Amino acid sequence: xxxxxxxxxxxxxxxxxxxxxxxxxxxxxxxxxxxxxxxxxxxxxxxxxxxxxxxxxxxxxxxxxxxxxxxxxxxxxxxxxxxxxxxxxxxxxxxxxxxxxxxxxxxxxxxxxxxxxxxxxxxxxxxxxxxxxxxxxxxxxxxxxxxxxxxxxxxxxxxxxxxxxxxxxxxxxxxxxxxxxxxxxxxxxxxxxxxxxxxxxxxxxxxxxxxxxxxxxxxxxxxxxxxxxxxxxxxxxxxxxxxxxxxxxxxxxxxxxxxxxxxxxxxxxxxxxxxxxxxxxxxxxxxxxxxxxxxxxxxxxxxxxxxxxxxxxxxxxxxxxxxxxxxxxxxxxx
Amino acid sequence: xxxxxxxxxxxxxxxxxxxxxxxxxxxxxxxxxxxxxxxxxxxxxxxxxxxxxxxxxxxxxxxxxxxxxxxxxxxxxxxxxxxxxxxxxxxxxxxxxxxxxxxxxxxxxxxxxxxxxxxxxxxxxxxxxxxxxxxxxxxxxxxxxxxxxxxxxxxxxxxxxxxxxxxxxxxxxxxxxxxxxxxxxxxxxxxxxxxxxxxxxxxxxxxxxxxxxxxxxxxxxxxxxxxxxxxxxxxxxxxxxxxxxxxxxxxxxxxxxxxxxxxxxxxxxxxxxxxxxxxxxxxxxxxxxxxxxxxxxxxxxxxxxxxxxxxxxxxxxxxxxxxxxxxxxxxxxxxxxxxxxxxxxxxxxxxxxxxxxxxxxxxxxxxxxxxxxxxxxxxxxxxxxxxxxxxxxxxxxxxxxxxxxxxxxxxxxx
Numbered sequence: 110x111x112x113x114x115x116x117x118x119x120x121x122x123x124x125x126x127x128x129x130x131x132x133x134x135x136x137x138x139x140x141x142x143x144x145x146x147x148x149x150x151x152x153x154x155x156x157x158x159x160x161x162x163x164x165x166x167x168x169x170x171x172x173x174x175x176x177x178x179x180x181x182x183x184x185x186x187x188x189x190x191x192x193x194x195x196x197x198x199x200x201x202x203x204x205x206x207x208x209x210x211x212x213x214x215x216x217x218x219x220x221x222x223x224x225x226x227x228x229x230x231x232x233x234x235x236x237x238x239x240x241x242x243x244x245x246x247x248x249x250x251x252x253x254x255x256x257x258x259x260x261x262x263x264x265x266x267x268x269x270x271x272x273x274x275x276x277x278x279x280x281x282x283x284x285x286x287x288x289x290x291x292x293x294x295x296x297x298x299x300x301x302x303x304x305x306x307x308x309x310x311x312x313x314x315x316x317x318x319x320x321x322x323x324x325x326x327x328x329x330x331x332x333x334x335x336x337x338x339x340x341x342x343x344x345x346x347x348x349x350x351x352x353x354x355x356x357x358x359x360x361x362x363x364x365x366x367x368x369x370x371x372x373x374x375x376x377x378x379x380x381x382x383x384x385x386x387x388x389x390x391x392x393x394x395x396x397x398x399x400x401x402x403x404x405x406x407x408x409x410x411x412x413x414x415x416x417x418x419x420x421x422x423x424x425x426x427x428x429x430x431x432x433x434x435x436x437x438x439x440x441x442x443x
Numbered sequence: 444x445x446x447x448x449x450x451x452x453x454x455x456x457x458x459x460x461x462x463x464x465x466x467x468x469x470x471x472x473x474x475x476x477x478x479x480x481x482x483x484x485x486x487x488x489x490x491x492x493x494x495x496x497x498x499x500x501x502x503x504x505x506x507x508x509x510x511x512x513x514x515x516x517x518x519x520x521x522x523x524x525x526x527x528x529x530x531x532x533x534x535x536x537x538x539x540x541x542x543x544x545x546x547x548x549x550x551x552x553x554x555x556x557x558x559x560x561x562x563x564x565x566x567x568x569x570x571x572x573x574x575x576x577x578x579x580x581x582x583x584x585x586x587x588x589x590x591x592x593x594x595x596x597x598x599x600x601x602x603x604x605x606x607x608x609x610x611x612x613x614x615x616x617x618x619x620x621x622x623x624x625x626x627x628x629x630x631x632x633x634x635x636x637x638x639x640x641x642x643x644x645x646x647x648x649x650x651x652x653x654x655x656x657x658x659x660x661x662x663x664x665x666x667x668x669x670x671x672x673x674x675x676x677x678x679x680x681x682x683x684x685x686x687x688x689x690x691x692x693x694x695x696x697x698x699x700x701x702x703x704x705x706x707x708x709x710x711x712x713x714x715x716x717x718x719x720x721x722x723x724x725x726x727x728x729x730x731x732x733x734x735x736x737x738x739x740x741x742x743x744x745x746x747x748x749x750x751x752x753x754x755x756x757x758x759x760x761x762x763x764x765x766x767x768x769x770x771x772x773x774x775x776x777x778x779x780x781x782x783x784x785x786x787x788x789x790x791x792x793x794x795x796x797x798x799x800x801x802x803x804x805x806x807x808x809x810x811x812x813x814x815x816x817x818x819x820x821x822x823x824x825x826x827x828x829x830x831x832x833x834x835x836x837x838x839x840x841x842x843x844x845x846x847x848x849x850x851x852x853x854x855x856x857x
Contacts, residue, residue, distance in 0.1 A: 268752060268760045269713045336788045398776035401768045402801035402815045404784040408762035410754035411795075411821045418790035425847045428800040431783055432812070432839035435804050439780075 121146055121174045125222035126206065128158060128172075130215060137218075147173035150181070150212060164188050164213030179204045179219060188213050239362055248312035255287070255315035256280045258322050287314040298364040306363045313363075317356035324348040333407035334415040341407065346384060354380035467573045468585045471622055474559050475575040475583060476524040478505050478535065478549075478614060480512055483521055493576040493615030493628065494524065494549070497561070497649060501554035504645050505614030506629055507540050507547045508730040514540070514660045515732050515807070524551050539651070542664045543671045543738075544599060544644040545629050545730055547614075559616055561642035561649075562623035565602060566590040572604060572619055574637070576612025576628055584612070588637065590625065598675060598701040598727035601638045602626045608637035665808040668729070668836055672738065672811075675699075676841040684852040690719060690746045691857035692820070692828050693792070695849055701725050702740065716749035716760060729836065735773040737811070737836030742849070743769055748826035761827050765797065765819045769831040772813050779803050782815060793855030794822035800846055802839065814842035822855040 123143035130139040141148075141158050148157035153167035160169070166186040173180055181202045183190045189198030191211040202210055206221035241247050259280035267276065291311035298306050328348060332341040357376035365372060478494040481487065492509030496502070503524065512520045514537070522535040531553075539548040566572065567590070574586040588606020604617060608631040615628045617639050626639025658666070679698055687696035697704050704723040722743040728736035745764070749757050772779075784801035801815040816832040832849050834842060 265756050265759055266763075268715050268749075268756060269711075270715065271713075338786055399781055400774055400779075401771050402782035402784055402799070402803075404786055404799050404801065405766055406762070406786050406797055406799060406819075408758055408765050408797055408819055408821075410758045410824060412754070412824075414788070414795065414821060416788065418788040418795040421789055421791070421847060421850050424787050424789045424798060424800075425843055425850075427787070428785055428802075428846070429839075429843055431785060431800070431802045432804075432843075435780070435783060435802065439804065 123174050123179070126179075127220055127222075129218045129220055130160070131209070131218055143172075143179075147171050149184075150217075151184075151186075158217075160212060160215045162213040162215045165215060166213075169212055170210075177203060181210050186212075239359055242309050242312055242316075242359060242363070245308075248308050251312045251315040251319065255318045255322075256284050258319055259283050262322060283318070287311065287318060290314045294360045294364060301365055302363075304363075309363055310360060313356060313359045316359075317352060320352040320356070321349065324352060329407050330409060330413055333409040334413050336414075336416045336418075338406055341405065346388070350380045350384045353383060464573065464585060464587050467618070467620065467622070471557075471559065471573075471575070471616075471618060472583055472585075473526070474557050475615060476503060476526050476551075476554075477577045477580075477583070478503070478509055479523045479525065480510065480520050481523055483519060489520060491577060491580050491611050492613040493611065495575070495614075495616040495624070496554065496556065496558035497548075497624075497645065498558050499555060501551040502538075502558075502649070503535060503549045503551055503554065504616075504627065504648070505547050505549065506627065506640075507542050507545045508629075509614045510537055510540075510547045510549065511730065511732055513537050514664060522549060524554065526554070537660060539648060540660060540663060540667075541644060541648050542667050542731070543729060544640050546627065546640060546644055546648050548648050559618060559622060559624045561646045562619060562625050563643045563646060565593055565641060566619060566625055568592045570619065572606070572617050572625055574604065574606055574608055574612065574615060574617045574628055576608070576615030578609035578611045580611055586612075588617075588635070593641070594638070596700040596703075598699075598725060600641045600644070601629070602641055604637040604639050605635050606637055607631075607635055661807060664731075665811065668737065668808065669810055669838060671729075672837045672841060676837060676845065680841070680844055680848060684848050686852050686854075687721075688856070689721060689744060690748070690826070690828070691822075691855065692744075692746070693852065693854040693856050694721070694744045694828075694830060695723075695742060695832075695852045696721075697723060698740075701727055715751040716747055716757070719746040720744070731836075732778060734775045735778050737773070737813075739833070739835050741770060741834075742830065742832040744828060744830045745769075746826070746828050750825060752825070754824040757825055758827070761819055761829065765799075765817065765829055768815065768817065769829075770815065770833040772815070772833055772835060774803075774813070778807065779805055779813065782813075784815075789850070791818070791820065791850070791853055791855070793857075794820050796820050796850075796853070798850065802842060805836075810838055811836050812839050812842050813837075814839075814846060816846045816849060818850060818853060820853075820855055828853075828855075 122145050126143050128141040128143060129137045132138045149168055149171055150158045150160065151167045151169040152160060152165045156168065168184050169186040170184055170190050171182045181190055181204060183200050190202060191198050192202060193209055194211055204210060204219040206219060206224040209216050209218045263276050263279050291307055291314045294310040295305045295307040298304050328341055328344040332338050354376045357379055358373050361372040361376060474496045476494045478492045479488045480490045482489045492505055494503045494505035497504050510522055513522055522537065523532055524535050525532045533551050533553045535549040535551050537547060537549050570590045572588055572590050574588060576584060578584050586606045588604050591603035591605055594601045594603050608628050612628045616624045617626045617628060619625050624642045624645060626641050627645060629640050630638040684695050685698055686693040702723045702725050704721060706721040709718040720743060724741040725739050729738040731737045747761060780803050782801040782803040784799055786799040789796050789798045797819045799817045803813050805811040813835040818830045820828045830853060834845055
């Protein structure tokens, strides 16, 4: 049976342009140049635009040029045509540049030759200081530095005679965790940007580890040197949040082609959410009863001490405020 | 000869029967009671102790720790007595307490009959005594033992009784051969080592020296503890702290006879540091509730040194040790609040020190606190001292004064 058409098949020339066959993620998998028409769209290998789609009829639709523009007409097909998946089927559909037509389960997009092409994307994170992440020497240096720092940290925390195996255990486990972390980011990068970047993600992970280790040590020594123990939780939280934001931003730049600003915003938001969650947990735990005193004081070797101690009398005067605080707290609860 | 023999029998036999164990038991058993603390909801006994009649109209003495739950959880428990072999039981009403000496005075409305009188002096060492009670709920029991005088170096009077006192006998009387109460069973150290509250404190309780009868009992607990801590703290703070030299440091030592001090040196083959420890503690904690004893003083000095660690690792060790409190004080969420702490760098004697001072209030006993002080010296690259103090059940003013004296007594004096 011959399909019905609404206009005689008079040969005409199309305006310059092309039809793009899109996949599910919207990427172009095939292009059909439009020259002279009308063109038949269907599964028939002898047709003009052949679609290997079992939901498409052999002669499914007809593409023709009219005075008003390009139009697709349904040739009494089984599944019809629509402007997009899920939209109602129509008999005719005018196509402006950038519009799509759904035929069976295939999606075609019309692109006029006059329509501007999208801006060229920047390849990966190759901008600013993040360019350093692609430097193999720096990646190798970070991959070496992080385990060494871990080893040093474990050694400094060990006060017994131990075998090397015990010293190596924590650094090895941590490096394995960083490898898994880098692999996850690489996998995400492969899905979104078609690139693995494993060593870059591993280098970023190691840089993050070095930053966290360094922050812990630096904040401890600074708070001890200037006798600022009460500020240490604040310094730690701010430092760790900033480090986490930078770490996430660096990973995201190599995973997504999106511009820096939204990626930066996303990294900061996630870091602030992690900080908020951690503070919330801390706050909820602070109400729990503990029969022992809880405190955190820095204690380093005397040469690092840069300020002088207060007098005993001054300290005890301040300690005397504790009972006032407790009384006020009890009164507020009552 | 015969009249003389008859006279001998007349004179000696009554005394012999009076002081033989079975005679004593037969004569005084009706004065001793089992005291039961009954859970009101289930009607079952929650704990048991012993007690004894001290008046013909039903006044009964037992230990405070037997009936403490009546004060701290009123409405949840009630007290009842079961009267020795004579049978009979009934409710008991708590009238007064002496929390410091662990005594309580109760009244049984239907209780009448024979009673015991306190003996105000302490028997000589070696005098034969008889302890009554209901060990492990096995029924009224008599235990023969000997008096070994008052405990030396104790903050509160206690008679050292050599005889088996077991759980359930708390509050039971210990009498001499004439039936006078010498003391009240209060604690056991195992292996025939028993401790009694001297009967003069029973007499004081009976005279109403416990305070105003209209005062709620919990308030009386509070006022007695406050007065008691003021008394012994005045004694401690009224003179310079006794110090002892350990590894170049002058440190608070045995500040009072009631403190017991012990020392130890630790050098584990695997450790890259040496540790010298001295601990001092009072053995005279006051029972407050099942979860909490109070009135204790504990402190310990830990000297660390190492030739192998180097300053960074050595002070890493010190930091970890310092942030781990040495004491785990008694008390639960119902009785005490969390500690609040302040810390600072303080110019100590001979070197700067890091100091942490923490305080927590008692929730039901206003004005009483537990205090914790910890000090770490910054005197050397390879040796340092950590000293910690815990005092419980004191006023905030006394806690601060004691902590200050303690801190000032620590000197680096190589």
